Amino acid sequence: xxxxxxxxxxxxxxxxxxxxxxxxxxxxxxxxALNLTYPQYLVMVTLWEEDGQTVGGIGEKLFLxxxxxxxxxxxxxxxxxxxxxxxxxxxxxxxxxxxxEGKALxxxxxxxxxxxxDATEQTAEELTRLKAEIITLREALSKNAA
Amino acid sequence: xxxxxxxxxxxxxxxxxxxxxxxxxxxxxxxxALNLTYPQYLVMVTLWEEDGQTVGGIGEKLFLxxxxxxxxxxxxxxxxxxxxxxxxxxxxxxxxxxxxEGKALxxxxxxxxxxxxDATEQTAEELTRLKAEIITLREALSKNAA
DNA sequence: TACAATTATTTATCGCACGATTTACACCAA
DNA sequence: TTGGTGTAAATCGTGCGATAAATAATTGTA
Numbered sequence: 001x002x003x004x005x006x007x008x009x010x011x012x013x014x015x016x017x018x019x020x021x022x023x024x025x026x027x028x029x030x031x032x033a034l035n036l037t038y039p040q041y042l043v044m045v046t047l048w049e050e051d052g053q054t055v056g057g058i059g060e061k062l063f064l065x066x067x068x069x070x071x072x073x074x075x076x077x078x079x080x081x082x083x084x085x086x087x088x089x090x091x092x093x094x095x096x097x098x099x100x101e102g103k104a105l106x107x108x109x110x111x112x113x114x115x116x117x118d119a120t121e122q123t124a125e126e127l128t129r130l131k132a133e134i135i136t137l138r139e140a141l142s143k144n145a146a
Numbered sequence: 147x148x149x150x151x152x153x154x155x156x157x158x159x160x161x162x163x164x165x166x167x168x169x170x171x172x173x174x175x176x177x178x179a180l181n182l183t184y185p186q187y188l189v190m191v192t193l194w195e196e197d198g199q200t201v202g203g204i205g206e207k208l209f210l211x212x213x214x215x216x217x218x219x220x221x222x223x224x225x226x227x228x229x230x231x232x233x234x235x236x237x238x239x240x241x242x243x244x245x246x247e248g249k250a251l252x253x254x255x256x257x258x259x260x261x262x263x264d265a266t267e268q269t270a271e272e273l274t275r276l277k278a279e280i281i282t283l284r285e286a287l288s289k290n291a292a
Numbered sequence: 293t294a295c296a297a298t299t300a301t302t303t304a305t306c307g308c309a310c311g312a313t314t315t316a317c318a319c320c321a322a
Numbered sequence: 323t324t325g326g327t328g329t330a331a332a333t334c335g336t337g338c339g340a341t342a343a344a345t346a347a348t349t350g351t352a
Binding site for chain 4: 024028054055056066067069070071090091092093094
C-alpha cells in the first residue's frame with residue numbers, strides 16, 4: 001500500500017477504460033453479425049428510437065462531432081441502413097432516415113440487450129443504479145472539461 | 147415511458163462509452179502537454195509503478211494485445227520515453243525500460259490525477275466505491291465474453 | 293530430435309476521433 | 323438588397339487504436 005497517486009489501481013479512468021473495452025469485446029461478435037461497429041450501433045439505436053433526426057441531433061445525443069458522424073453515416077448509408085437527405089425546411093440540415101433494411105435490423109438487434117444484461121451478472125435494478133452513477137460522473141467531467 | 151429495451155437511456159454500455167469519452171476529453175489537454183495519448187499514458191503509469199516489464203506483462207495489466215502494444219511502444223520509444231531490449235534470460239521476451247526522460251515525466255504527470263479528481267466533483271471515497279463497482283462489472287463482462 | 297507452446301513482431305485492414313477550415317444556408321439589421 | 327453573424331454539415335489532414343491472421347524466434351518437452 002502506497003499513497004502514490006500515480007498508481008493504476010487508483011484510477012477511476014482506468015476502470016472506465018477497461019470496462020468499456022470489455023463491453024466492446026462482448027458486443028463485437030454480436031455486432032459483427034449485424035454488420036455494425038459499436039458507434040454505428042449507437043447511431044442506429046437513436047434512429048430506432050426516433051427516425052428522421054438531423055446529424056446535429058444525433059451528435060448531441062451521442063456526444064459526437066459532425067466530423068466524426070459524417071463519415072460514419074456514409075458507411076451506414078453504403079451498408080443500406082439509412083438515407084441522408086437535405087431538409088426542405090432548412091437546407092443546412094441533413095436528415096437521417098432509416099431504410100426498410102435499417103428498420104428490419106431492429107428485430108435482429110433486439111436479441112442483443114438481453115445477452116448483455118445476462119453477461120453483467122447483475123439485476124436490472126443494480127445496473128440502473130450503477131448507470132445513474134456513471135452518468136453523474138460523466139456530467140461532472142463534461143462540465144469541467146476545458 | 148416505454149419498456150423498449152432498445153432505448154439509448156437504458157444502456158449501461160452507453161453510460162460507460164460516453165463517460166469514458168468525457169474522461170478522454172478531460173485528459174486530452176493535459177496529456178498533450180506531456181506528449182502522450184491516453185493509452186500511452188496508461189502504459190507509462192504501469193512502468194512508473196514497475197520498471198522493466200515485458201510486453202506481455204504490460205498487456206496483461208492493461209488488457210491489451212501485443213499487436214496493439216508493439217506499435218504503441220515503438221511510438222513511446224521514438225518519443226524517447228522508453229527503451230526496448232530483448233531479455234537475456236528468455237530471448238522471446240522484450241523488456242520495456244524507462245529512459246531518464248521517461249522517469250522525469252513522472253514528475254510532470256503527478257499534476258494530472260488531482261485535476262481529474264477535482265473534475266469528478268466527488269470525494270475519494272465515493273470514487274473508490276464507484277470504481278470497485280465498475281471493476282466488478284468489467285470482470286463479469288470479461289468472464290462472459292466469447 | 294521432433295513437436296508443441298510461448299512471445300513478440302509484422303502485415304493488412306479498418307474505423308474512430310479531433311482540429312481546422314470551408315461551404316452553404318438562414319436570419320436579422322441597416 | 324446588401325452585408326454581417328451565426329449555424330449546419332462536410333471536408334481535409336492526420337494519427338492512433340484495435341483486431342485478425344500469419345510469421346519468426348525461442349524455449350520447453352515428449
